[in-house]
Amino acid sequence: MTTMTMIEAINFTLRKEMERDNRIICLGEDIGKNGGVFRATDGLQALFGEERVIDTPIAESAIVGTAVGMATRGLRPVAEIQFFGFIYEAMDQVVAQAARLRFRSGGTLGAPMVVRAPFGGGVRTPELHSDSLEGLFLHSPGLKVVMPSNAYDAKGLLTAAIRDNDPVMFLEPMKLYRAFKHEVPEQDYLIEIGKANVLKEGEDVTIITWGPTVPLVSKVVEQWEKQFNASVEIIDLRTISPIDEETIITSVQKTGRALIVHEAVKTGGPGAEISALINEKALFYLTAPVLRVTGFDTPYPVPAVEDEWLPNANRIIQSLKEVLTH
Amino acid sequence: MTTMTMIEAINFTLRKEMERDNRIICLGEDIGKNGGVFRATDGLQALFGEERVIDTPIAESAIVGTAVGMATRGLRPVAEIQFFGFIYEAMDQVVAQAARLRFRSGGTLGAPMVVRAPFGGGVRTPELHSDSLEGLFLHSPGLKVVMPSNAYDAKGLLTAAIRDNDPVMFLEPMKLYRAFKHEVPEQDYLIEIGKANVLKEGEDVTIITWGPTVPLVSKVVEQWEKQFNASVEIIDLRTISPIDEETIITSVQKTGRALIVHEAVKTGGPGAEISALINEKALFYLTAPVLRVTGFDTPYPVPAVEDEWLPNANRIIQSLKEVLTH
């Protein structure tokens, strides 16, 4: 088996899938010769030509809208939005067009397409490059939203996303692109969309997290589990929409305590939905309030203060303590 | 005192405010001679001229973006989005520009502006005219989101929105435009943004709702309270962002039961945040799971089935029963 960084795994997967299925087209800003600003599509244009790896003008609505059009006419586009914060420009095409196409065509058309985008904090970017906006799409029926936390998941989830017959948002935590190497099988495998991954089993509290905060949570738990004298279960959600209710509820019914960690701002975010679900389906198992460690309810801030803004170790430890001692 | 429909109250308020403060400018599609597709701005252009009541080309991003520019240079724009479902086209200008301007200018600029838009179900509209999208803006820091459920509130909230120094989304339930008349004082009054209204006190369960579902909930409660032999507290949220935590928590601490009713789709919606808040701050007062009666997790459907899709009386009664008998 080879080891890869997450960005290598994404690049490898795109290549493999494009080799397998020539209906797959990549399009986006600077993805051709330049190979994408993070090199996710490095080398693909040289391999597959300018017809299949398309540098687009700067127009996000057009990137997604064009992909919708392609998807309905026999192609399987993989669109890149250079940074996820620019998705606002394409909001109608993502949420009102791609997501609703199956519905509005009475089931006669579908939009098998993927929208990839890097996002996430801690990388000292200019504004609107780091925002975690998965919550907006969780609230938008017709989309699937997935987010890998490591290279292995990136390959399995991206493969599944590309082969899915519905539009999938594939969100790539920038901070993890080159942070770790993992073993990644070269052969074909899929990670099922809609299924969470119980990263670590535990008895006393469930931490639900995804994407960029997964390694952080793992590290904190590793370092603090003993000191807290508690056994922690960690769920890597992998798919934000549809949420894997079963895994979450089963776990919380066992542990009776839950902590949700995400980078998106707190209010109205995905953590709210998870907490509400737990309330709905496991209320009487709870021995402590479900807490959320998240980005604060401000715009994503400037680099000077982002480490304090993000759900960092201090904040996770603090909330874990609260949940456990309630 | 005069009685007015909600649309009359909105029209009246716009006129009064424009008379009071000549920095107020209205802009939007068909708001001039035509007076808006619902007549919200009827007569205003004749009164205030084409310079202050502006018919724009069809470009929602431009309507909001232009308003942002105006707001930073001494005007107080009130922009109309013809139907709220078209806000996706203006998402960047609303969420990334207007909402963040104070923040990104280091506090040197603000965007005192209102975005008005009709929305809501039961009116047999074409697609994307009925969608309840307040949840997207609840998750977007820097905005305020208000929603009146009657003519009196419409005037007080719109006045407050126009005078607020931050961008406010003022969402108008179409179904209620002409459904009822209420007493509306002609003189100046404000309803504070961020404060919910306890419509009816009760002891056994709290129903939290807003906008189009308020009259429905009131009616259901009126008809069924006796049969359930329970006393129901009804909170009309009035402001979706920022949420009035205090009113909600105080009520639930008293009743121990909560039901949330909204037209927005369930998953990741505003009801999730309210449930999560209750979980966080009043968990041990709860004697039943917090339930949500909402739009289903599908695109807003075609007219033939919208009555079943919407949180209707049957569904509210059913869930109320569940909450009460738990």
Added chain:
Amino acid sequence: MWIEPNETTVEKVQYLDENGKLLGERPDVSDDDLLSLYKWMVQARTFDKRALKLQRQGRIGTYAPMIGQEAAQVGSAFALEKQDWIYPSYRDLSASFVHGFPMKNFFLYTMGHLKGTDAEGANVFPVQIIIGAQCLHAVGGGWAGKINNENSVSVAYIGDGGTSEGDFHEALNFAGVYKLPVVFFVQNNQWAISVPIAKQTASKTIAQKAAAYGIAGIQVDGNDALAVYLTMKQALERARNGSPVLVEAVTYRQGPHTTSDDPTKYRENSELAEWLAKDPVKRMKAFIVEKGIWNEELDQQEFELAEQKVSEAFELALNTPKSNAKEIFDLVYEQKTIQLTEQQNSIRTERVLK
């Protein structure tokens, strides 16, 4: 040096004058095609009148009449090949009918039925409500057609008001850069609800907007079916050869914007009167009558036939079982999520209390 506003000269293509008299040379169109063009226009007008009546009777929902725009819609769609695709807006019914969209399903659409956009195999995209969005779908569709060597052109139908949207711009720009087989067909019917074209853009014509994208543009008399048809033929040929084009059909919305609209609030009756004199159906009829291939009797028969087809379509729509709320959960994803299954199961079939 300054390029002054509106310095481009734009010459409108016209074959028939307002009375249906041929201007200049006889174009190379067979009598059969002339008659078909006219018959489709009769069908369009008949459908429109009936739909208006049904709406007034409360039997169908909001309706956006196409009266006055029959030449633009029929003329353009009649020029298409079967493998071409159209991407219509809410008003482009007759273009859709000409290209094979079943009238019955449009009735279903106005009745709020889930199958109201089903083209039953015709290459007609679901009608677009969001102004401008369809232009991008046409670009993507055209692109796919090019990659898949379908020899197929994609036609985006849009109104004058729609040209103000960002999506319109982005679509034309993409098509220009990648030389895609796309025709942008703009029906400039002078109004976008209550906003006249002069308040929509300072550009003297819509055709000249092509200059911004390095593509060809043309303006055509949109009430002259012959001119529209022949221009569209050329436009399609250019597009088929990889040169996207912008066509502006100058026409007029004789009716209200939709059945919810009251045009007397914002426009003068005199303007309508002027345009009624240029009515496209009347004009085409005069031409074929003058040509000796049509007469009053045939005309009456044709209108009756058209009525009959509309009645049949409406009957079929009426007899189609109403959409059921349970169905919607199956239309969100290819495979239903557990959340949707749970919600589907929760739906009761009893009458909804309001």
Added chain:
Amino acid sequence: MWIEPNETTVEKVQYLDENGKLLGERPDVSDDDLLSLYKWMVQARTFDKRALKLQRQGRIGTYAPMIGQEAAQVGSAFALEKQDWIYPSYRDLSASFVHGFPMKNFFLYTMGHLKGTDAEGANVFPVQIIIGAQCLHAVGGGWAGKINNENSVSVAYIGDGGTSEGDFHEALNFAGVYKLPVVFFVQNNQWAISVPIAKQTASKTIAQKAAAYGIAGIQVDGNDALAVYLTMKQALERARNGSPVLVEAVTYRQGPHTTSDDPTKYRENSELAEWLAKDPVKRMKAFIVEKGIWNEELDQQEFELAEQKVSEAFELALNTPKSNAKEIFDLVYEQKTIQLTEQQNSIRTERVLK
């Protein structure tokens, strides 16, 4: 009849040739102004070099160099009146400096400070990261200026790539319809990150895009400070009189897109070499030296002075207390919500564990 692609003739305005020789007549610009233009360009280049160095040393964050575009930025901003507003993108530093934005604060910006966009009273909007969005703010700002009789023009700065965004289109269209005092100043530096202008639009020039909006357009040699300055004077006058305009300054991004970019991945060195020969700073210097109002010694002094100003600005930035996380909660609304107060209070000041 067909308007063929790119049939508009566009003539580029130029005053100086590549060697700084005057082409044609002597323009009416005072020696003082000529020297000021040059000195600002020196300041710009000096700032740019230092910023690059500081970025390489890890003392400031990502930086988008403006080298090669000094004439376009300085020439355009130097033509402004104090009451005019500019709406810059991330690369328009020297335009901002000329219009009064403090260099110190731009250093703060690159250091991720909350006050990095504070113009301290100069009419400079916070730099825009979202391509195209600033065009609409300029339109709204210009509109307010018109309504308030400020006699003020709003200038939107945008790149060639930015012209592809929907917001660009919507902005020009609004300005055209309502005759707003706005100048859209496009620096066509040939590249949008790795995408050359030919892949950005099929339009031969950006200036000709004005035709789509019924406004005037003009193309100017963007490496010729004199041409930019004089053209911008005209543009501002037109705009001040209620005729919005589009100016295309043809220039070149000599450096990488930003310090994170590696242009050798996508462009030829030979292209850069060609454009280095047209360098705007060199060209202006040759002109004023030839004119006898400048010499090597003055030049050296000027560069030293510029260095000194940059050093001072950087020192001031360094000595500005770092932004504190607690501050952000006060910048979201005029009045803090209870949620924000609670969150602000929850912030601990201890070192962040990672």
